[in-house]
Amino acid sequence: MNGVITILRRSPRASLGLGILVTLVLLALLAPAFTAHSPTSQAYGTWLKPGGAHLLGTTALGQDIWAQLLYGARLTLLIGFAVGLVATAIATAMGLAAAYFGGKTDEAINVLLNVFLVLPGLPLLIIASAFLRGGGVWSIILVISLTGWAWGARVLRSQALALRNRDFVQAAVASGEGAGRIIFAEMLPNLAGLIAANFFGTALYAVLSEAGLAFLGMGDVSQVTWGTMLYWAQAKGSLLQGAWWWVAAPGLCIALLGTAFALINFGIDEVTNPRVMHANKATRVLRRKHANAAPLASPGSAQSLLAIRNLDAGYVTPGGNVRAVRDVSLDVAPGEFLGLAGESGCGKSTLAFAATRLLDAPGVVFGGEARLAGKDLLGLSPEELRRVRWKDYSLVFQASMNILNPVLKVREQVYDAMQAHGIQDQAKLEARARELFQLVGIREDYLSAYPHQLSGGMKQRVVIAIALALEPKLVVMDEPTTALDVVVQRQILQEIDAVRRRLGISIVFITHDLSLLVEMSDRIAIMYAGEVVEEASASAxxxxxxxxxxxxxxxxxxxLEGPRERRAGxxxxxxxxxxxxxxxxxxxxxxxxxxxxxxxxxxxxxxxxxxxxxxxxxxxxxxxxxxxxxxxxxxxx
Structure with missing residues (x-):
């Protein structure tokens, strides 16, 4: 229940969709309260126009169309929800079983999936309905369920396969947890959004399939559904008689039901996976003027390349806002190596990504300012940011060696940022790539290699080379050497420092390892609980x-020297x-x-x-x- 309330509170589209769906369900359940007519009674005049005692007129047989619309919603919604539940249950069971057990189980399920996917849907429905004709609404539910589960199973299997290889699942297997617990407690919750999307998609497919079968006369046309209303409307030539409302009413309701399902689905996606909904969007900024804000350095000031003032940033969560950065002011001078240190979770990365507009949703900047060489980074449009990034500032992400595309050669990936900023001449691209590799200490022939042919340290150097491609004024490095051994760490840090001095760039280096910063930095800022608690030169x-x-x-x-001492956390x-x-x-x-x-x-x-x-x-x-x-x-x- 809390999850439903969260979705409704955070997604207006989901609220609208659920409102439409609840309205349709209530009209169906409370049909006797909204009409005194029977949907099957033929005691009324034929072809009566809407108005008076008959809100939507009557049929060619003298039946009340409004009553049929209300009572027909009962079976139509029953078919949709029942098929959605049955088909989604089959798809989820098949997809998870194939992904988790693999081997022959996966092969057998894959064969079954391919058989159902290769068969044409509508002809299969028609043939199955013909064999089960007369079985009532449950035969329709069975037919549509058995023909509509395969697509959902294929999608769920592919996502479950990715989950199966994630570290937390492997750890659960290694710790001896049973298959049932791993599937239901570890994997299933991570697929909740996809399963919900599959349910609503299948439910809509069921409603449309039932309407299509009924329209073709393959369903039980003695029942009252929105589909059988369309069948009788075309069979009696309602459009030729000018009674377009007989067709429009059930058609509009089916469209409204599809819209409700789609809106709810959007809302679930938005809440369960906000990164997808906000992909390629700049960090959300809720700017407010700080009462005690210090004056920013002027655009032409030589004292500050990056000026951060009273920055508040964090994350919007169902339990309230998390202020991961609290009223932080910080300056980075041209050519300076600034270290940001502190425990994990103290706000170092959030500060850097908020200031550079790279904080992913649900991250948000609540207030403050960040200027790079006088440019207000928090006020730039997405297109302006695209032009500034990598040219004026670049980033090296944590474990960034994993961002290299495994199917592209290193050369193409080094070229990419330069091409995105207008350098198209192949000779210039090649010359610059070779120069960058010399800067970071990699042999030039590795430009023709694939990422898997490089060691971890070499891949890290490639990423640093890409960050330096356009000689930005500022490079933000978020724990770039965490996954490397201490020898390679030292080599890379020395090369970073040498490149900084040679090119005159500024570096913001984020780490929880204070011993690294003391040796490499000009100045260090210590963060705790989202605040800078101390700032001074590295020597101080x-x-x-x-x-x-x-x-x-x-x-x-x-x-490294002196008597041994006991250390404590x-x-x-x-x-x-x-x-x-x-x-x-x-x-x-x-x-x-x-x-x-x-x-x-x-x-x-x-x-x-x-x-x-x-x-x-x-x-x-x-x-x-x-x-x-x-x-x-x-x-x-």
Whole structure:
């Protein structure tokens, strides 16, 4: 029930579709309340026009068309829903069984699928209906169900096959879970949207099939359905008599039913898979002017290439908004290597993707500003963004080695970004590709290779080369070396730094490994719970970390020399970002916390030195110094 309410709240189209469907169902169920006439009675005058006692007139046999429309909806909807349930159940069972068990089971089901798919649908329906004629409405349901499940099974099988090879399913198999639990608890919920779409599609197919069979006289024309209404209308020449409403009424209702199914289906897709609904769309921006916003650097300022001010971003969820980035202001100077560090889930990637308009749905920018060389990235149209991306800034994604297309040669993929921005001359493309490979330390002959012929480190270098293809002013790197061994990590980082110095580009490097950033970065920003809690030069962070959280991060990795020491993690966990946070977000985990101050006062940043800011009340000049010393001493103990 909660899922239905969520779909209706978040999708106006689903709400409209369900409204139409509920209206049709209520008209069918409460037919006696809307008409006093019997749908089969022939006691009325023939060919009466709409109006008076007969809202839609009467038939050639003197039957009330409005009564037939209401009562006919009962059987029509019954056929649609029953066939939808039966055919979807068969399709789901076949698709999941084929995908999970594979081998001979998959082969046998595939043969059966191909047999049903190769047979022409309408002739098969006609032949089966002829054999089962006289069996009533349930024979129609059986025939349509048995001829309408194959397409859904084929689609569900292909999606279930992809799920079968996912890591979480493999882990469930390895842990000894039974086939039933894996299918119903692990795989089935991930196919819910597709199964729902299959149900509505099959239900509509059933209604149209029944109408088609009835129109051809192959159904039980003694029953009252929207299909048999069309049959009798054409059999009695209603259009020749000018009684077009006899045809229009059931036809319009069938169209309305199809529209309702389609709208509900759109709504389910939108809620269960928002990334599909928002594909190729820029990040949604709900701009609001921040009351305390600091002035942005002027477009021509040499001090700031990327200027982020009071950025609020996060995710819209059924349980409320999640503010993964909270009022963050940050600057990146031309040619600077800025490191973003913090625990997983602290908002590093969300900050970078929100500022560059690459935050996928349901991600959204709630407010703030982000300017690149004076251009307001949050205000650009999708076409303007397309022209700016890769030319003015580019990105290297986490585990980006997996983004290379396995069926295209590396050369084509290196060319792609350059061709998209107007470089079409093959000689220039080839020369630039070779130059890029030299920059990142790969032999030029690997341009003719396929991605599977390259090692993980080489593929990562290829992705970095693609990001540098148009010499952007800024490159955002989201943990680009996470999946690589430490030797390859160091090599790639050294090459990134050498390329940065040679080309004069700025780099924002995101990682949870602070030891990497201390060596490579010019400046480091420490994030916690969506906020920048400390910002300073790499040397200052290394030698004099100020924030208790930064100190804990620094003490988490051991030095290479000196006596061995026991290392410990940070107890507790970060606060929930779906809730408002009063005071310092690190309060519950902080060894130096000051109750009555840290958990009550609005968090502020304090400048401890030139270029070194820290969001911690230990540096608040209004707090009693003795109290600070006392809590610092307790923390050191």
């Amino acid at each position: 962070i290394y030698t004099h970390p100020k924030h208790p959280y930064t100190r804990k991060l620094m003490s988490a990795f051991p030095p 940070i107890p507790g966990r970060p606060p929930a970002l779906s809730q408002s946070i009063q005071g310092c977000p690190f309060f519950e985990r902080c060894p130096s916390r000051m109750p009555g101050v840290c958990n009550e006062k609005p968090l502020q940043k304090f400048d401890e030195a030139t270029g070194h800011s820290v969001a911690c009340f230990l540096y608040d000049p209004t707090v009693d110094p003795q109290r600070k010393e006392q809590h610092e001493a307790l923390a050191s103990d």
